[in-house]
Amino acid sequence: MPKPTFFNLPEEKRKRILDVAMDEFATYPYSKASLSNIVARAGIAKGSMYQYFDDKKDLYTYILDLAAQEKMSYVKRELDQKTDFFTTFERLMAAGTRFNLEHPQLGQVVANALDVPGEGLLHELYSKGREMTIEFFEHMLKEGMEKGEIRGNIDPRLAATLMYSLVGQGLADYLLETLGVTMHEYLANPEISQKLTPERIEYVVTEVMKILRSGFEAQK
Amino acid sequence: MPKPTFFNLPEEKRKRILDVAMDEFATYPYSKASLSNIVARAGIAKGSMYQYFDDKKDLYTYILDLAAQEKMSYVKRELDQKTDFFTTFERLMAAGTRFNLEHPQLGQVVANALDVPGEGLLHELYSKGREMTIEFFEHMLKEGMEKGEIRGNIDPRLAATLMYSLVGQGLADYLLETLGVTMHEYLANPEISQKLTPERIEYVVTEVMKILRSGFEAQK
C-alpha cells in the first residue's frame, strides 16, 4: 500500500507518477521494469518514490490493483440487465475485449503479472483474480443449468476454465493479428485503435458465440 | 547458435549444461535467469560459457528451440493414423497436455518466452510457433469442412485461434488446479505427477471435446 504521503500529493503529480509507472510496467516485465527509469520520466527524485511507496513491489501491486479494479468495474456494467446465459456471456466477452483494446496498457500490466519474482507473491495476486473470474463463470453456468439453458452433462468448473481462457487476452490478440499488428506496435501507435471499430469486435465475439452456443446449449 | 566448441564437448558435460540452463530458464523469467547461477550449478567457469555461446540470448534461444522441437515431435506422433477431425484434435490435445505435465520444465521455458527483453526478438520466436500451430489447426479445420465433418459457416482462422488457446497451458493448469497445486509447486515436487494418471488427462480432454464437438460439428 502507498504511504499516506502519496495521497497528500497534488492530484496532477500523483496521476503523472501513476501514468508513467503504468506505462513502464506495461512495456517491460516486472523484473526488467526500472524504478530509476520511472522516476526520471516522472520528473521526481528517486528518494521521493520511497516516500510514497515501500518498494518496487509495493508500487507494482498498487498499479496492478488499480488496473484490475478498472477492468472489473468496466466489465461489471454489462451485468445490469438480467438476460439469459448466452447473451450475458457474449456481452462480458465483448466488454472484456473492448476494454483490452481501449486500455492496452492495463491489459499488458495484468499480462506481465505472470513474471513472478522468483517464487511468487505476485503470482498469488494474479491467481486470485483468475480464481474469482472462474468462480463467477461457474456460478453463471450452474444458474444456466438450473434454468435449462445449459445442458446438465458438462463439468461446470472445467467449462468455466475454458471460458476464462477465452475472455482473457485471446480475442484481443486475434483482432490485432487480423490487422497484422503486434501488441507492442499497438501500444506504440495509439492511432491504430481506430481501425478496431466496435462493430468489428462485436462480429468476432458473435462468431465465437456461434461456436460456443451449440457446445454449451441444452439439447432441444 | 552455439559455437562449434559446444558440440565438441563430451556428451555428459553438454547435457549437464543444458539441463541446468533449462532448469534456470524454467524457474525464472528470462531477465531474472542468471548466467552466473547457471555456470555455478553446472560446475563450469563463466568464461567457458562464452566459448560455447555468443551470449545469454544465444543460450536461451537454443534451449527454447530444443524445447519446441521436443514438444513438436512428441505431439506429431499422434498424427500418424489418419482419422476424422475430432479424433485427431482430441489426440493432439491429450498429447499436448500430457507433454506439459511430463516435462513441466519445457513447458515453463516456453511460457517464460513471453518475457521479452525490451521489445522482442524472442517474442518473434514465440509468435512464429504460435503462428505455425494456428495455421496447422486452420488447415485441419478446412480439411474437415471439405469432408463435411465441420460445419461450413465458421471462420476457420478464428476457430483455429480458439483451439490454440485450449491446447496451450490451459488444460494443464486446470489439471494442476484440481490437485490444488501451482506450477511452481509441481516443478519442485516431481512426485506429484504420479497423481495425474493418463486416465485423468483423458477424462478432461474428453469432457472438453464433448463441448467443442457440438460447437464445431456439421449439423446432421
Add this chain to the structure above:
DNA sequence: TGGTCATATGACTTCATGGTCATATTATAT
C-alpha cells in the same frame, strides 16, 4: 620432447539496479 592448437579458467570491468540517508526545501501554525 617440443610445439601448436583447442579448451578452460576466474578475477576483473562495466553497468544498472533497488534502496538509503543526511540534508535542503517548503508549508503550516503560532
Add this chain to the structure above:
DNA sequence: ATATAATATGACCATGAAGTCATATGACCA
C-alpha cells in the same frame, strides 16, 4: 518572525548482472 513538521532531493551504497581477457591447462602430432 520563528519553530515545527511534512516533503523533496540526488549523491551514494551494496549487490549482482553480463560479458571480457590474459593466462593456464591439456590434447595431439612431429
